[in-house]
Amino acid sequence: MPHTLRTFVRHAILIAFSAMIVLPLVWVLRVSLTDKLTAYKIPPEIGHLSLDNYIEVFRSFPFALWFGNSVLIAVLATLISLPFATMMAYAAARFRTGGSPLWIAVLASQMLPPIILVLPLFMVFLSVLPVDSRIAIVIAHVAINLPFMAWMMVSFFEGDSRSLEEAARMDGATRWQAFIRIAVPVAGPGILAAGLLGFILSWNEFLYALILSDSSSQTLPVGLAGLETHAGVDIAPLAAATLLALAPVLILLPFLRKYLIKGLSLGALK
Amino acid sequence: MTTSVVNNAPNRIHVHDRRFGWLLTMPGLALLLLVIAFPVLWALFTSLFEYTLINPGFHTYVGAGNYAKALGDPEFLHSIRVTAMFVVAVVVLEFALGFLIALMLNDTERGKDLYYAILLCPLLMNPVVVGLIWRMFLHPSLGIVNYLLGRIGIPPVNWLGDVDVAFWTIVMVDIWHQVSFMIVLLLAGLAALPREPYEAARVDGASSLQCFWHITLPLMRPVIVVTLLIRMIFAVKTYDLVYIMTRGGPGVATDFISYFIYRSAFVGLDLGEASAMSGILLVIVLAMTAYLHRSMRAIS
Amino acid sequence: MKKFLYALSLSTLLATPLAGSANAAETVSILMEGVPDTEYVKALIPEFEKQTGIKVNIEVVNYAEMHTKLVPQLVAKKGSYSAIVVDFYWVGEFVKAGWMQPLDKRIADDKFDTTPYVPALMDLVGKVDGVTYMLPFYNYAMGLTYRTDLLADEKNKADFKAKYGSELTKPATWGDYLKQVEFFTKDGFNGVVNQGLRPDPIAMEWSNYLFANGGQFQDANWKATTNTEAGRAALSQYIQNINKYGPVGAASFGFDEAFNVMAQGKAYSYITYNFFRTSFDDKSKSSVVGKVEIMPVPGTAPGKSGSLNGAWGWAIPKSSPNPDAAWTFLKWVESFEIAKKRALAGGSPTRNDVFADADVLAKFPYAAALKDLLNQSHNFPTFTYTPQFVEVLGRELSLAVANQKTPEAALATVDKEFDELARKDGKLK
Numbered sequence: 001m002p003h004t005l006r007t008f009v010r011h012a013i014l015i016a017f018s019a020m021i022v023l024p025l026v027w028v029l030r031v032s033l034t035d036k037l038t039a040y041k042i043p044p045e046i047g048h049l050s051l052d053n054y055i056e057v058f059r060s061f062p063f064a065l066w067f068g069n070s071v072l073i074a075v076l077a078t079l080i081s082l083p084f085a086t087m088m089a090y091a092a093a094r095f096r097t098g099g100s101p102l103w104i105a106v107l108a109s110q111m112l113p114p115i116i117l118v119l120p121l122f123m124v125f126l127s128v129l130p131v132d133s134r135i136a137i138v139i140a141h142v143a144i145n146l147p148f149m150a151w152m153m154v155s156f157f158e159g160d161s162r163s164l165e166e167a168a169r170m171d172g173a174t175r176w177q178a179f180i181r182i183a184v185p186v187a188g189p190g191i192l193a194a195g196l197l198g199f200i201l202s203w204n205e206f207l208y209a210l211i212l213s214d215s216s217s218q219t220l221p222v223g224l225a226g227l228e229t230h231a232g233v234d235i236a237p238l239a240a241a242t243l244l245a246l247a248p249v250l251i252l253l254p255f256l257r258k259y260l261i262k263g264l265s266l267g268a269l270k
Numbered sequence: 271m272t273t274s275v276v277n278n279a280p281n282r283i284h285v286h287d288r289r290f291g292w293l294l295t296m297p298g299l300a301l302l303l304l305v306i307a308f309p310v311l312w313a314l315f316t317s318l319f320e321y322t323l324i325n326p327g328f329h330t331y332v333g334a335g336n337y338a339k340a341l342g343d344p345e346f347l348h349s350i351r352v353t354a355m356f357v358v359a360v361v362v363l364e365f366a367l368g369f370l371i372a373l374m375l376n377d378t379e380r381g382k383d384l385y386y387a388i389l390l391c392p393l394l395m396n397p398v399v400v401g402l403i404w405r406m407f408l409h410p411s412l413g414i415v416n417y418l419l420g421r422i423g424i425p426p427v428n429w430l431g432d433v434d435v436a437f438w439t440i441v442m443v444d445i446w447h448q449v450s451f452m453i454v455l456l457l458a459g460l461a462a463l464p465r466e467p468y469e470a471a472r473v474d475g476a477s478s479l480q481c482f483w484h485i486t487l488p489l490m491r492p493v494i495v496v497t498l499l500i501r502m503i504f505a506v507k508t509y510d511l512v513y514i515m516t517r518g519g520p521g522v523a524t525d526f527i528s529y530f531i532y533r534s535a536f537v538g539l540d541l542g543e544a545s546a547m548s549g550i551l552l553v554i555v556l557a558m559t560a561y562l563h564r565s566m567r568a569i570s
Numbered sequence: 571m572k573k574f575l576y577a578l579s580l581s582t583l584l585a586t587p588l589a590g591s592a593n594a595a596e597t598v599s600i601l602m603e604g605v606p607d608t609e610y611v612k613a614l615i616p617e618f619e620k621q622t623g624i625k626v627n628i629e630v631v632n633y634a635e636m637h638t639k640l641v642p643q644l645v646a647k648k649g650s651y652s653a654i655v656v657d658f659y660w661v662g663e664f665v666k667a668g669w670m671q672p673l674d675k676r677i678a679d680d681k682f683d684t685t686p687y688v689p690a691l692m693d694l695v696g697k698v699d700g701v702t703y704m705l706p707f708y709n710y711a712m713g714l715t716y717r718t719d720l721l722a723d724e725k726n727k728a729d730f731k732a733k734y735g736s737e738l739t740k741p742a743t744w745g746d747y748l749k750q751v752e753f754f755t756k757d758g759f760n761g762v763v764n765q766g767l768r769p770d771p772i773a774m775e776w777s778n779y780l781f782a783n784g785g786q787f788q789d790a791n792w793k794a795t796t797n798t799e800a801g802r803a804a805l806s807q808y809i810q811n812i813n814k815y816g817p818v819g820a821a822s823f824g825f826d827e828a829f830n831v832m833a834q835g836k837a838y839s840y841i842t843y844n845f846f847r848t849s850f851d852d853k854s855k856s857s858v859v860g861k862v863e864i865m866p867v868p869g870t871a872p873g874k875s876g877s878l879n880g881a882w883g884w885a886i887p888k889s890s891p892n893p894d895a896a897w898t899f900l901k902w903v904e905s906f907e908i909a910k911k912r913a914l915a916g917g918s919p920t921r922n923d924v925f926a927d928a929d930v931l932a933k934f935p936y937a938a939a940l941k942d943l944l945n946q947s948h949n950f951p952t953f954t955y956t957p958q959f960v961e962v963l964g965r966e967l968s969l970a971v972a973n974q975k976t977p978e979a980a981l982a983t984v985d986k987e988f989d990e991l992a993r994k995d996g997k998l999k
Contacts (some may be wrong), residue, residue: 010374011381017371018388024446025391027414028403035854040412040830084298095291104559106299107499109306111555112313113507113528115535115638116548120309122642129304143305146298148500152455155492156462175290186462193458197451204396206510210639214599214650215629221396225632226604228402228514230710231845232826232855235406242399249390257383324667324954326645398632405827410819412830431766431822433972513634519768520821521972522965536638537957539663 032239039235053240063241066223073134073219074202077141082195085146089153090179106147114207122211133217140208145198152197156190157183220245317545324539336546346547348522349530356526357505359441361498368452376460389450401514404443430516433523440512440524452497459493499562506555527551597625598652598899601640604630607708610915611903618902624895644669649889652896655707656883658694662954670703670885676897677702686923688944695883704883705904706920710843711947712778712878717838719861720754740865742872744782748807754838755815763837764812765828766821766971769964774878776967778841778867779804781948782876788951792997794988797981805970805977812971821971833858841867844940845918864936866943875946881920955991962987
């Protein structure tokens, strides 16, 4: 295929895919600008558009609190689990620490349906680790994120940096230096993707956040789920809140752009 | 196709290396032991007792009784079957679509930021919200989807109320929600690939399909395996989506295992049996993991 | 690593100010659901705080997750909720597990009068086996909402008379109603919209059909009785109403979907919780403002009701950190004065004296109908395994509606599993 045609097809596929993602969100936007009556009108009517739902989200619901809690908890959970997971992954990739049994056991801790762990987890935080509820949620999220992030990163440490590390060790670098200065940058995209995964897991985590939170530490998932009640779903404010809750994309993007999106490869490093 | 990893793999690990390895592993491991090991072991222990929420306590040891009861329950076996179908469907479909998009995106410069930002959006929506919003879109008579289909002459689809359709509706919504997860991980894997093999292949005059088949795919295998594995574990635990959209219905068409286990624990109040069911589930997922893990180790 | 350490120390720094949450001693924390009645309570709380100096902290979560969130709290020796609200579903379980404190001594000491409560509600979310554990908070008895404008239409009246030989009026019996459902289903308009989602929407709705046919869930000895003539008729009618007279997809509707069909003016009737009556007059949700009225679900004969009862109660859990303050709050929020204020704001009362109040009647003329509805409504069997029975009932009904089981087979399973649960609970000997 000629180059231009190939580019064209590629963009056609990407645009079609993006449309599949975006069109439902456009409809969410529309719902967020109207009321429940208009939202369900078929055939659709544009009706009177207003920002009332966005105001309502802040006035009738503690949206700012939910959002703040979610950002704080997801950021902390990611920042804490990232170094732990990186170290575990490196040790597993380089030194086979603990071997397969340990490695599978780590992941096995995530295979039970979380609902079954609710009671004992609550007991842990009630008697062993009686901490503030936000910190409890952060700790629980770190425990959820760690195994996945570590598993993800292993394959990135299996790459080509081993010979570079050996060369550095010859030049007198310590193991720690070889790890931090060489292995970590080479595995950069993997580490960032794992960080992103951790952030998303924590951002959306519902059950543990529900069990461990009180009214001042509710996160977005817990708060937004409360908009579905016995008396119906507050769909219009929910739509507004959903769109507002996408704000982290804008926060994450500059971060990710540099490493993940543009692609940091070994070639660039050398 | 071999990778340099295989050639350089150390046969013996130096004792200092081993110590360093443990040093790096300990902090994370300690945290896991502190927070997650107790609940997991507690749940497995509970599965051996008659432990109900209205009479909690380890008074009556029943051994494998709860396991036998669970395995003898046709509804439980049915929900394992439905879940297995769901896991296979979403993992396969999301991987196929996700890998395609990741490959396209990896080759793209212009507009990459925008594409990436768009695909992140569903990932930042939690399943409860996704379920509620799609329920609205898929309302048979008041939803936008059936309205648009009607405009092109397709009669209203009973998305969530028809036994044969509901399962695939859930799969479809899950793909919309989670396919980006695959893309993010696979794209990171592609970004980390070394460039030399491609340059060498180009010199030899290999086509892009040959490059994909002989270079990309083998080098990506560890990342692919891990991605599939993680996605599989999440798919097995799918709960909120069916809870919000169908509650396992119509009939028992979407009665996934986590929702089933939730019900035996918090509706049936039988934590012992629910734990046994979780134990059975754990064995199944572990077997899958061990299999995938071995296939990963085989190449690295 | 420096960066990581920096991040770690930064995180500790960020977290520190959050650690010291409010002093629990004089705070009453309550877990509730985000329904209108909760909002009415919230609005009045400053009054209570000013009066007593006790702070009230209401935590709102999704209904479905409330139980999951409550259980670990209730199992613990000391939880964080001073008071809780209890759905009638959970009453049997909570009593059996011993999670609620008896209120009788407090009621007697403070001479709190429980006689004004609607007796059916006291049975449902008040007393269990002679012990008072709860005060009824608000009711969600179900009623028949129907379109008054369609009944008043002259052409409809004439057409109906020509077809059935009787007058088109507010249905006096269940049979009259079923005729109207058939009559109004035409040209893309539906005679009825149902909520066929399992488990509770379908189970609760079908209960009205059962009672309307003169059926019961169980006899005096707790032997199940749904697989009877009345039960089978109720299920056949229900299947027909969903699949023949209802909109496409009613088999998967929760109350929100069903409400929207009715509110968009696309159906004649909907059997639902009485608090939706107010929503039909809300211009932001409904296109049929002023055209929907509510009545008790009609029964086998005029004056008989098929309505299902439902309610929430206030309780003080055993694990309450400060039961005395919680009781102070309960008796304030359930006093006539505050109950009346909540009713005037739009709440669903539980006290006959509030229903009979002149101001309440002046503002909500349909309060009289609601009082009738409530006093005539039937209670769902409440025992330890009510939620599990709702699951069974919902699943079997859903299978029958999906034509995967015959009504007889579905109801036979319902009866069998009900008996098992009742036996397990010691109700059925």
